[in-house]
Amino acid sequence: MDESASTPKPQPKPKKRKRVNVRRPDVMEMVQAEVAEHYRSSIVEKVRSRGGQISIDNTTVYLAQQFGFCYGVERAIDLAYASRRVFPENRIFLIGEIIHNPEVNRQLREMGITSLEWRELTAEYDDLTEDDVVIVPAFGAPMTFMEKLDELGVIVVDTTCGDVMSVWRRVRGYAKAGVTSIIHGKAGHEETRATASRALGPDKTGHYLVVLTLADTEKVCDYIRGNGQRDEFMKYFEGSYSDGFDPDEHLKQIGVANQTTMLKSETEEVQNRLRAAIVDRDGGDATNFQVFDTICGATQERQDSLFDLLKRPLDLLLVVGGYNSSNTTHLVEIGQEVVPSFFIRKAECLRSLEEVIHFDLEAKEEQVATGYSAKFVSDEPVTIGITAGASCPSNLIEDTIVRIFELRGISKEQVVSA
Known part of the structure; x- marks a missing residue:
């Protein structure tokens, strides 16, 4: 008898993705200089230091007190730049986009960092080796992606925002307790997909449902109160719930x-309506409802x-940022309720005083607005507000400020000296 034939062969140990710390002091000194060169703006810093206002002749520009890069975005960019220095x-490689800003x-592409598909695990992941570096973006990545990186044993630089990870801890807790996560967000957004995968829990027995609008929320509330039809409900939310x-x-x-970048007032309304539905169903008892503020x-x-900013008498509001940026989109929604507002990617979207390319x-597409205000082609005083989402660098804000004044006959040199 061949004993070797009956003896089970030892199984290879599963690989584990290698996490590395790229924030070394020597590296970060160089990285911060690079980031400053690419994204910072002396004009924006000066305007901010003077109360967020710059006026020259009959043109005034106001900046929102808070706009542009947040700490989580700065950290993600720093880590991506540091990765190239360390390796x-x-x-x-980068799963999708580091943040939602094309600039x-x-x-990062010019630094030789290649984007991988983020919607699904494609064949390109199978070609990764243990010497390859994979950056996880600020939004995080679904558990299936992280498990794949484990399997491949690649070097991982994880830039996931701390606020996003706080939401993950919350939905994991729901799953452990047998509570279904109702996630206020966009079902196809990178962050929401990553959060939904954590809502399944470690044993993948948890459940989630994603709602985007108040109309979606009302559908859920109706069903909780016993007024919905199951087949119609499942069809309506197809693609937005767990297996x-x-x-x-x-x-x-x-x-x-919630997706951390949602409109705060809307998220609060979603919470209030769902709680009311549970209380109605359960005879005044809210035990079966849980909520934590994760904006x-x-x-x-x-x-x-x-x-x-909108309390000021503005003639126009410009919101600068990537068109796929959720938090920037919500700023546009807020502005549109008060003043003519345009969502632009960069200063070049301001073609002239009579034309602006905006989203x-x-x-849900880029359009050209014309003739939005006769004041801009006259000598009348004009006041313009500018804000930007958390993924917009200051250099793009500077370009927009300069472009506004140039279209009003004021040079960049005059802006700098002012």
């Missing part, structure tokens, strides 16, 4: 969480600062 010869992502989700079973106990502090600050939120 100058390695191939470096920042362009800079095996059953509204008759999994809406008995719910806990609310990002920087997102809230930027929204609050815009509300303050229309309703049409």
Whole structure:
């Protein structure tokens, strides 16, 4: 008898992704100089130091008190730049985009950092080796992606925002307690997909449902109160719930969480309506409802600062940032309620005083607005407000300020001297 044939062969140990600390003092000194060169603005810093206002002749520009890069975004960019410094010869990859800003992502591509598909695990992941570096973006990545990186044993630089990880801890707690996570967010957004995967819990037996609008929330509330039809409900939310989700079973106990960049007032309304539905169903008892505020502090600050800015008599508001940026989109929504507001990617979107290329939120496409105000082509005084989401660098704000004044016949040199 061949004993070797009956003796089981030892199984290879599973690989583990290698986490590294790239924030070394010697590296970060160089990184911060690079980041400052690429993204900072002396003009913006001076305007901010003087109360956020610059006036020349008959043109005034106000900056929101809080706008642009937040700590989490700065950290993610620093880590991406540091990765190239620490691993100058390695191939470096990034799951999707580091943040939602085309200028920042362009800079990373020029540094030789290659984007991987973020919607699904494609064949390109199988080609990664143990010497490759993979950057996890500020939004995080779903557990299936992290498990794949474990399997491959690659070097991982994780830039996930701390506020996002706080939400993950919350939804994991819901799953452990048998509570279904109701996630206020965009089902296809990178952050929400990452959060939803954590809502399954470590044993993947938890459940989640994603709601985006108050209309979505009302559908859930109606069902909780016993007024919905199961088939219609499942069809309406198709693609927005966990495998095996059953509204008759999994809406008995719910806990609310959110994509950290949502509009704060809307998230609060979602929470209030869901709680009211549970209380109505359970005879005044709110035991089966849980909620924790998981809106990002920087997102809230930027929204609050815009509300303050809108108290001024503005003729126009410009919101600068990437069109796929959730927190920037919500700033546009706030502005549109008060003053003509345009969502622009960069200063070049201001073609002239009569034309602006902007992203229309309703049409979900870039459009050209013309003739929005006769004041801009006259000698009348004009007041323009500017804000930006947490993923917009200051150099793009500077370009926008300069462009406004140039279109009003005022040179960049005059702006600098002012």
